[in-house]
Amino acid sequence: MSKQIQVSGLDAYYGSHKAIEDVSMTIEPRSITAFIGPSGCGKSTFLRTLNRMHEVIPGARVEGKVLLDGDDLYGGNVEPVSVRRMIGMVFQRPNPFPTMSIYDNVAAGLRLNGRISKSRLDDTVEESLKGANLWNEVKDRLSKPGAGLSGGQQQRLCIARAIAVKPQVLLMDEPCSALDPISTLAIEDLMAKLKDDYTIVIVTHNMQQAARVSDRTAFFNLAEQGKPGKVIEMDETSRMFTNPSHKATEDYITGRFG
């Protein structure tokens, strides 16, 4: 249920503006990979190229290769829709569907896959909410609006929604940046648990968080102001945080810039 991602020579554009250039990396299954780097260096952009959400933006396009266990996600006959069903995404701001109940939010993705029996739907919703460590808090109010939950609960609801369709990979773009420390810990615990089943990629501005949760870390930076973002280095998180091989990485991690 968990697959490897291999990226090679990837460029991403917004119209004529090149946001990232020549990114190559391997993201291992059943592990957490963290992206760190200063604001505007293209972490979100790169993350969104991994499930073809980048091209949703008018004028945005991608060059290069992204392989999911060897299959090219940008191959000629690959539907973006099917890519996104395999690679789930959690956004920076919790975004449950405002018109839907908690239950319907979790069921939303499942219902896309055609008719599904009520009992199987019930089971999967419960399983996903348990998987997102939210079940105990919401089991008595599944029919209440999802947007009525706290920010941290909403974010876990979004995680439940994403894992309900059993993706291979889970992409998370600063999933805790809008949350308080307690909710952040809850999500970090959840990530540690989900790692047993999923390939997880997380963007974070929080060095401690990257150090705590991730197995590998990639450091993104702009080569120069106005130039596209690049991966400066990628390594085991423990090595990266103790003994980075680039000066820029060290400066960033120790808080000397960014």
Place this chain on the structure above:
Amino acid sequence: MTIKTEIREGGPATSRSASRRSHGEAPFRFLSTGAGVLLLGIMAAIAVFLIGEAIPALRADKGNFLTELTWDPNSSQVFGIGALAFGTVLSSALALVIAMPIAVGVALFISHYAPRRLAGPLGYLIDLLAAVPSVIYGLWGVAFLVPLLREPSQWLNDTFGWFPLFAGEGAIGGKTMLAGGIVLAIMILPIIAAISREVFLQVPKMNEEAALALGATRWEMIRMAVLPFGRPGVISAAMLGLGRAMGETIAVALIFPATFGISFQILTPQGNSIAANIANGFGEAGDIGRGALIASGLVLFIITLLVNMAARMIINRRKELMKADT
């Protein structure tokens, strides 16, 4: 230099500006309350005048004004709103049923499907439809649409004649409810499409992306995120359109043959509405006749008011739900 004086006058300056503000405020408050009171006064005067005109006619009515179908205030003095109100509601409902899917489809196309180069001009074109005078629509309906509808009407009647709306034994086609309904639909389409488009454009990007990231196709995304979010706005657009259709006068006066009966058959030559009846009859009406027409106008006003209140209730209930959400 200026800085120095300002510093020196720091204290008094604020109190002076405050007093200047209240200086400006008094005339403005006077003007705005004055305008409000004047408006209310004018409305009250109109209401008093209309009711004053209507009451003698209603007194003289030899039938039941609410249920009577015939409209003959000038000689037999038997008249009622029954057939007219029915015609108004049926033709407007028909117009709404025809216009809604098209208007919402057009709005969705402009907001979510059309490339930006096409979306702008298309929206403009729709807005332009609203600028066509209604008498033009009426003439177009009579001269073009009525003959055009004859064969399709016959076919509908032959094939689906068992369905009450398409039933009818005698003449089929001509100046029918269907023709009136279609013309009304075209007339209310721009307003519904324009409001719906605005509402659809306001759907938060993050809700749309949430759906797309789940692997929704564009249509599934629209069903998941856009339509539920836009529903209250679309409902209010529909109600506005319905109000317009009910009040529309000249186009339907040209198309409807001014019959006085209650029939659901939209393919037979029959049809009338309160507004059309006023337009047709006001010229040669006597005193009672005029009062009767004014009374019918008041009924039209009450119906549109009810429609608007219903819409507002739906929207408010919806809003409360959304508020509980956030």
